[in-house]
Amino acid sequence: MKVFKFGGASVKDAASVKNVREILSHYNGERLCVVLSAMGKTTNALEAVADAWIKQDMAAITLLNEIETFHMDISKELNGAGSKQLKLIIREIRQLLQSAPPALYDAAYDLVVSNGELMSTAIVSDYLNLNGLTNQELDARKVLITNEAYRNARVSWEETSGKIRAAFDESNPEQFAPVTVTQGFIGSSTNGHPVTLGREGSDFSAAIFAYALDAGEMIIWKDVPGVLNADPRHFDDTVLLDRISYRDAIELAYFGASVIHPKTIQPLQNKNIPLYVKSFEKPEEKGTLIHSFEDQPLNTPCYIVKKEQVLVSVSPNDFSFIAEDGLHTIFGLLSHMGIRINLMQNSAISFSICIDDHPDKLNRLFKALSGDFRVKYNRGLELITIRYYNKKITDKIVNKRPVLLEQKSRLTVQLVVESQKSK
Numbered sequence: 001m002k003v004f005k006f007g008g009a010s011v012k013d014a015a016s017v018k019n020v021r022e023i024l025s026h027y028n029g030e031r032l033c034v035v036l037s038a039m040g041k042t043t044n045a046l047e048a049v050a051d052a053w054i055k056q057d058m059a060a061i062t063l064l065n066e067i068e069t070f071h072m073d074i075s076k077e078l079n080g081a082g083s084k085q086l087k088l089i090i091r092e093i094r095q096l097l098q099s100a101p102p103a104l105y106d107a108a109y110d111l112v113v114s115n116g117e118l119m120s121t122a123i124v125s126d127y128l129n130l131n132g133l134t135n136q137e138l139d140a141r142k143v144l145i146t147n148e149a150y151r152n153a154r155v156s157w158e159e160t161s162g163k164i165r166a167a168f169d170e171s172n173p174e175q176f177a178p179v180t181v182t183q184g185f186i187g188s189s190t191n192g193h194p195v196t197l198g199r200e201g202s203d204f205s206a207a208i209f210a211y212a213l214d215a216g217e218m219i220i221w222k223d224v225p226g227v228l229n230a231d232p233r234h235f236d237d238t239v240l241l242d243r244i245s246y247r248d249a250i251e252l253a254y255f256g257a258s259v260i261h262p263k264t265i266q267p268l269q270n271k272n273i274p275l276y277v278k279s280f281e282k283p284e285e286k287g288t289l290i291h292s293f294e295d296q297p298l299n300t301p302c303y304i305v306k307k308e309q310v311l312v313s314v315s316p317n318d319f320s321f322i323a324e325d326g327l328h329t330i331f332g333l334l335s336h337m338g339i340r341i342n343l344m345q346n347s348a349i350s351f352s353i354c355i356d357d358h359p360d361k362l363n364r365l366f367k368a369l370s371g372d373f374r375v376k377y378n379r380g381l382e383l384i385t386i387r388y389y390n391k392k393i394t395d396k397i398v399n400k401r402p403v404l405l406e407q408k409s410r411l412t413v414q415l416v417v418e419s420q421k422s423k
């Protein structure tokens with residue numbers, strides 16, 4: 001069994017869907033689990049629909065009409081009549097928008113946003129079936145079971161593994177074709193409510209399927225040749241990494257290398273499943289292999305720049321040691337508010353954290369801290385992470401900017417610097 005993941009960029013229009021078929025045709029006869037994301041930027045568009053619906057703004061219908069046109073145009077280009085399944089999904093979203101949204105914003109969000117992946121699989125599965133690649137569609141909501149943490153649902157591994165294995169059981173009469181097409185990013189809670197796993201979570205979904213199925217390998221098909229030592233959108237002269245260890249991959253992804261979702265690595269590492277990242281434009285090229293190469297450190301510096309960062313320093317008003325009681329309170333607030341720490345450092349009476357600049361969350365945090373702590377902050381910053389750093393590359397990326405905070409380990413340096421002034 002191989003698990004393939006095709007992201008939004010690889011199914012963004014009719015030509016891309018034809019390319020997916022072409023790639024799959026090279027694996028003729030093999031058992032494949034094909035995990036798809038929503039087409040192009042559909043998830044962003046559905047977020048706008050959800051927001052309008054929750055605010056009971058009529059714009060929700062207009063926005064949905066645009067999404068319908070986008071998908072129907074692609075589906076008709078691939079199959080003159082358009083997918084019947086797609087029409088049903090759009091009818092269901094329309095009915096949903098006519099009802100009152102649930103009180104919980106995130107539950108309403110998941111009800112709407114989960115449809116992106118359903119529309120995409122309906123179109124692709126239909127096209128493949130009409131063009132010689134017989135497949136069945138599996139509704140990921142029936143097998144990927146989670147808690148009810150909407151928009152960031154946590155997987156119930158045992159139940160999910162059992163359900164996935166049962167769905168792929170070859171003695172199961174519903175299993176008739178070697179190819180199964182399913183959705184990334186979505187699942188359902190134990191109470192049967194649709195959930196999403198967090199933005200860009202389809203890579204993670206594919207890893208969940210790979211884990212449950214004890215897959216021989218997983219391939220993520222991307223618009224880049226593989227994992228590079230930096231994001232080619234922001235740096236010239238990037239280098240393809242032929243092979244990297246699970247450890248390097250999880251560290252790079254965690255620090256913000258957006259080519260792989262950070263949660264993808266753990267399930268694969270746990271079952272020692274090799275992960276390939278390959279180009280959907282040049283599928284014959286070998287791409288990057290991520291596997292258990294833990295004793296083979298890279299000799300190429302890898303760097304990641306996270307923009308729109310804020311550095312927050314918190315000190316207790318009563319001059320007490322921050323580590324004694326302060327940290328407990330601060331971590332509790334951060335966890336409760338869903339704020340992720342990108343870098344942290346403490347001294348006797350102060351604690352500094354570098355976090356993403358979300359003004360609403362920051363204001364709530366500052367308000368909650370204001371009773372017991374003095375809070376200072378700097379905005380307009382970048383967090384630079386360099387794994388396998390050396391002085392030359394560090395100086396080049398910092399480019400003489402003031403460094404507000406620096407942290408070094410044997411392999412990794414992280415620096416908080418002022419953002420480059422745009423010319």
Ligand SMILES: Nc1ncnc2c1ncn2[C@@H]1O[C@H](COP(=O)(O)OP(=O)(O)O)[C@@H](O)[C@H]1O
Nearest residue numbers: 007008009010224227228230231233257258259
């Ligand atoms: N280290 C890296 N190596 C390769 N690509 C990277 C890296 N860091 C960031 N990227 C970016 O990740 C993008 C691919 O991810 P993404 O757009 O999420 O794909 P998809 O939505 O199709 O899954 C590339 O276009 C590239 O700009």
Ligand SMILES: N[C@@H](CC(=O)OP(=O)(O)O)C(=O)O
Nearest residue numbers: 007008037043199200201202
């Ligand atoms: N469609 C979801 C899930 C996802 O992973 O998408 P992509 O594979 O295009 O990053 C999102 O945009 O967040």
